[in-house]
Amino acid sequence: MSMKKLTAGLLATTMLVSTAASAQDVTLTIESWRNDDLTLWQDVIIPAFEAENPGITVQFTPSAPAEYNAVLNSKLDAGSAGDLITCRPFDASLALYEAGHLTDLSDLDAMSNFSPVAQSAWQTDDGSATFCMPMASVIHGFIYNAEAFAELGLEEPTTVDEFFAVLDAIEEDGNYIPMAMGTADQWEAATMGYNNIGPNYWRGEEGRLALIAGEQRLTDPEWVGPLEQLARWGDYLGRGFEAQTYPDSQNLFTLGRAAIYPAGSWEITGFNAQADFAMGAFAPPVPNAGDECYISDHTDIAIGLNAASPNAEAARTFLNWVGSPEFASIYANALPGFFPLSDAEVTLEDPLAQEMISWRGDCNSSIRSTYQILSRGTPNLENETWNASTQVIRGAETPADAAARLQEGLASWYEPQQ
Amino acid sequence: MRTSRIKWHIIVFLAPAVLVYTAIMIVPLFNTLRLSLFTEVDQERVFVGLENFRTLFGDPRWSESFWNALGNNFWFFFIHMLVQNPIGILLAALLSNPRLRFSALYRTAIFVPTILSFVIVGFAWKLILSPIWGIAPEMLDAVGLGFLYQPWLGLEETSLTTLALISVWQFVGIPMMLIYAALLSIPDEILEAGECDGITGMSAFWKIKLPLILPSIGIISILTFVGNFNAFDLIYAAQGALAGPNYATDILGTFMYRTFFGFQLQLGDPHMGSAIASAMFVIILIGVCLYLFGIQTRMRRYQF
Numbered sequence: 001m002s003m004k005k006l007t008a009g010l011l012a013t014t015m016l017v018s019t020a021a022s023a024q025d026v027t028l029t030i031e032s033w034r035n036d037d038l039t040l041w042q043d044v045i046i047p048a049f050e051a052e053n054p055g056i057t058v059q060f061t062p063s064a065p066a067e068y069n070a071v072l073n074s075k076l077d078a079g080s081a082g083d084l085i086t087c088r089p090f091d092a093s094l095a096l097y098e099a100g101h102l103t104d105l106s107d108l109d110a111m112s113n114f115s116p117v118a119q120s121a122w123q124t125d126d127g128s129a130t131f132c133m134p135m136a137s138v139i140h141g142f143i144y145n146a147e148a149f150a151e152l153g154l155e156e157p158t159t160v161d162e163f164f165a166v167l168d169a170i171e172e173d174g175n176y177i178p179m180a181m182g183t184a185d186q187w188e189a190a191t192m193g194y195n196n197i198g199p200n201y202w203r204g205e206e207g208r209l210a211l212i213a214g215e216q217r218l219t220d221p222e223w224v225g226p227l228e229q230l231a232r233w234g235d236y237l238g239r240g241f242e243a244q245t246y247p248d249s250q251n252l253f254t255l256g257r258a259a260i261y262p263a264g265s266w267e268i269t270g271f272n273a274q275a276d277f278a279m280g281a282f283a284p285p286v287p288n289a290g291d292e293c294y295i296s297d298h299t300d301i302a303i304g305l306n307a308a309s310p311n312a313e314a315a316r317t318f319l320n321w322v323g324s325p326e327f328a329s330i331y332a333n334a335l336p337g338f339f340p341l342s343d344a345e346v347t348l349e350d351p352l353a354q355e356m357i358s359w360r361g362d363c364n365s366s367i368r369s370t371y372q373i374l375s376r377g378t379p380n381l382e383n384e385t386w387n388a389s390t391q392v393i394r395g396a397e398t399p400a401d402a403a404a405r406l407q408e409g410l411a412s413w414y415e416p417q418q
Numbered sequence: 419m420r421t422s423r424i425k426w427h428i429i430v431f432l433a434p435a436v437l438v439y440t441a442i443m444i445v446p447l448f449n450t451l452r453l454s455l456f457t458e459v460d461q462e463r464v465f466v467g468l469e470n471f472r473t474l475f476g477d478p479r480w481s482e483s484f485w486n487a488l489g490n491n492f493w494f495f496f497i498h499m500l501v502q503n504p505i506g507i508l509l510a511a512l513l514s515n516p517r518l519r520f521s522a523l524y525r526t527a528i529f530v531p532t533i534l535s536f537v538i539v540g541f542a543w544k545l546i547l548s549p550i551w552g553i554a555p556e557m558l559d560a561v562g563l564g565f566l567y568q569p570w571l572g573l574e575e576t577s578l579t580t581l582a583l584i585s586v587w588q589f590v591g592i593p594m595m596l597i598y599a600a601l602l603s604i605p606d607e608i609l610e611a612g613e614c615d616g617i618t619g620m621s622a623f624w625k626i627k628l629p630l631i632l633p634s635i636g637i638i639s640i641l642t643f644v645g646n647f648n649a650f651d652l653i654y655a656a657q658g659a660l661a662g663p664n665y666a667t668d669i670l671g672t673f674m675y676r677t678f679f680g681f682q683l684q685l686g687d688p689h690m691g692s693a694i695a696s697a698m699f700v701i702i703l704i705g706v707c708l709y710l711f712g713i714q715t716r717m718r719r720y721q722f
Contacts, residue, residue: 379479396663
């Protein structure tokens, strides 16, 4: 008797559960590498979306950043990947689209909120299809110790000459290392050096696209210019910068021992927590007074739709919301330093982040020159640029030689440059 | 009744080792050699014969990287042979001196770094040598010799030698232990007989002990050779996969890693990576064969 009761009870619960499941319409799962943002998604972003869209439940299931690409690929091949896929920029996502794992999203309404630059990281080479909804970018510039600047009576430089005058003044005073950057890890020299100051020389998108089209060469003055400026940086980087690592540089700056830090905006959160002095930021100085200014506003993260998802309609609703100004505002304020890519006006509460995002109004945005298409072959232009920038800063190679080497390497496999 | 001619017990006892060794060593090794004969065209694996090797040795960029890495590898090995083994022999000779006090303490202290992880060693030495927080520059400053300090890991001329010396520091315990054991196994009768003939002190070491430990030194040399040509971890932990500055510390292991698995925007190329791994295998094979047939067979052994 009791056995029967138990069975009946079990049956009843099963039925209840299944009714509950059918009443609750759709659950969307997001694949991501941003496990740092887990609480942000669970507590802020997803509740905001679910409140507006009853019937759609969203789950954020991140994996470790270093493993993300491999985990995602195996899940996609096995058919067990989530409905929504966080997209790495450029070739990694393009390969997923070409393999049929991502859907073309060009027709989504929210896509019109994004400029062509913002979309470029998740487009086919001819720009005909955009397969991920852009989420955030990082902006390069220089963060400085505002108290040190006030103490020495210095102003934010706007031209290269002013920039070096400021560096000279700090050097002369002797209390601060003028600029915190090392060459041990190499990537800072290219990312925070070359691609930070470069867009002002090669006129942002204009030069970048001309290089891809084969109309400009890396040995042209626009492309050698940033290397020539980098060659002058070496004198201001403090003793032993050749063996200084990335965390060393961060610490030198936040401990107040260095006055200027060539930065990416992702540093803002860490610097706010570490530094106990006021900070300011200035955009990369232009070569000549009155020049139009360009910034590296590098597309970093987006979100796309798994082509095998059974919940495509709900997923599209979600993606449209990700493209909305509301999402942009939530995301940007929760993660100062990761800026929304949408054209919508967003106000940030963090002053440093607000300062950096305000450059978009005065300057033209571009992305890192080496990321799209040009790093597909061997030798890889991005990796070569790390090496060339480092060599030039250390004074081991002249800017002209380094540029010639980069051009020769690129031309060896990239047809438009041959 | 005759029992079965097949000696089952031999097969049964050999099986676990043979199976495990085959599965995790022999199969991957031959698979790597096989992989180096293929390449990928339009996401499909195609047989290309020795094309990868022609690229590796024929293409100026590839061959330049390869010879640079091989040259660095030889320098890395050279420093080990020049520094690690003589110091190991010296330490062993000192430790085997019966009048030395606390010899167990020294032995342990010198051997401990050997069991540390490469990551810890690389990180600790990076900190010690750091121009900003390191104690090496501070110590020199304290005695007024601060100007002598260079960012040793950051300069092309010094970084590889510095790393080789760090590796020597870590592994000097191994030759020390092996030679110490060899020295202990020399019977006292021989030394006493030598004493009767007037051979004592230093000349006893040079004329009696050294010839007797030569086979151990040979084994240590070949172990060092194989270890150095397979090295990767320390360079990776201290300098990263790009083996900076300007590839001055790039050895075959880091070169292979970068090629096989890719790095930053560079996508991995398992086929070229396998070609490099195969080249490494051949180099080590040649080295070991030279030793086995050229040196080992000529070495005289003594029975006590």
